[in-house]
Amino acid sequence: MLLYKDEGTAMIDTLKKFGLRATPQRMAIMQLLQGNTSHPSVEEIYHELKPKYPSLSAATVYNTLEALAKVGEIQEISIDPQRRRFDPNPRPHCHFLCNRCQRVYDLDIALEDLPVPHQAGGFNIQSFSLYLYGECEHCSSKDDGTKI
Amino acid sequence: MLLYKDEGTAMIDTLKKFGLRATPQRMAIMQLLQGNTSHPSVEEIYHELKPKYPSLSAATVYNTLEALAKVGEIQEISIDPQRRRFDPNPRPHCHFLCNRCQRVYDLDIALEDLPVPHQAGGFNIQSFSLYLYGECEHCSSKDDGTKI
DNA sequence: AAAAATAAAATAAAAATTATTTTTTGTCAA
DNA sequence: TTGACAAAAAATAATTTTTATTTTATTTTT
Missing domain, CATH: 1.10.10.10 (Winged helix-like DNA-binding domain superfamily/Winged helix DNA-binding domain)
Structure with missing residues (x-):
């Protein structure tokens, strides 16, 4: 890590x-x-x-x-469609991409508890990612549509 | 659609x-x-x-x-880090990428029921994606490591 | 129907990624 | 040890993907 x-x-x-x-x-x-x-x-x-x-x-x-x-x-x-990004923390955790400033943040949501099956429709599921999109705190605070 | x-x-x-x-x-x-x-x-x-x-x-x-x-x-x-992909079905649903053949499949997991918050750690969450990775049926059936 | 404005297509350029070649490092026999 | 060989990693070169610019086509307005 x-x-x-x-x-x-x-x-x-x-x-x-x-x-x-x-x-x-x-x-x-x-x-x-x-x-x-x-x-x-x-x-x-x-x-x-x-x-x-x-x-x-x-x-x-x-x-x-x-x-x-x-x-x-x-x-x-692969949360950002424009380029590959890397996280030094290899443990499964959630990521958030701000639609305005394009920054990627770590999010502290317990992925272990997410009810994702290991098997579904003939597919053998080995891992998964949960990517969230929206507006980060900084950008939300600016109501004029600009980036932080 | x-x-x-x-x-x-x-x-x-x-x-x-x-x-x-x-x-x-x-x-x-x-x-x-x-x-x-x-x-x-x-x-x-x-x-x-x-x-x-x-x-x-x-x-x-x-x-x-x-x-x-x-x-x-x-x-x-953006499940595939190598290139952008598109789905004619705009309704939120789950996707699966086969680690072997690199194909992307639709997966019928009800995303509505996933306990993803609308607000977390100051972030205003507007949408999310759940991407699953593993081996598809075709590739799993081939035990020699080859793609379908 | 012609001119201006808008939208979309194609070309050209840039950025991101991969393949190939070169260089470096490590291994093993003399 | 040290020199040849093999393996690994670095850099360069090439390709692929994406974006910006220019050209062409369509619509609107007069």
Whole structure:
């Protein structure tokens, strides 16, 4: 889940555990994700790290995020039709997309209690996502239709 | 909802009702969507209609789908992180993405009964989607890991 | 019926993603 | 150890998806 006290070594251990190499690029991406609740896109991560890692490519950001998602350290969320977003918290939880400012928020709704079957109409259900849409507090408070 | 007995005139009426012009491209796209349960992407629609409408562009498919979604005649679904998909049935219902064959299916789970609040943590919730992931019947029946 | 205004289509451009190539890192035998 | 080989990851290049701009067509107004 990317929450380490002794960041450096713990991140290396996590990567090693899954047979992944601890490259500077990966470490930087993991560090950026640490406790990040903005659900960044590849572009956002790339843009933020590029200055410090001039050789970094967007493809590497994809590779790293996909690798981390594959082993369950982070999760990909597809609430935003425009781009893929990622959440460093891999535990199933609910997400909210503001129709005005397009920000994605975590929402504390207990998904465990949702009556979603494991089997329905011949489909073998392994996981699910609940995405909510509407207006966030900031945007709601602005009655002139502008974004925050 | 794109289910017309007398297709031509009914589609024209629907478009007129929303102040949209009944162009050949739009009619063709609406016709293709009629009763279509495959949740096609822009590319799929474009590819299918291009032979009959050689001047058709992908942008027009986008424009039409977005226009129809805006007035509530169809809905956009973001279950597939790889591309935008569309459903001619605009009523809220559940979708299932097969992790193996990547097909999207409609699922008959009553969303009305789901205990999703209208207000949570300062967020004003206007709509929601429930996306399920797993293996479809066809893929499950193949135990060798291949797609159907 | 012609001019202006609006809407929609297509083309062109940009952004997002994937495939290929290059570079780096690790492994194993000499 | 160290040099060749293999594996992994990074970067570049290419493709695909989406958006912005321009062109064409339709409607409205005179």
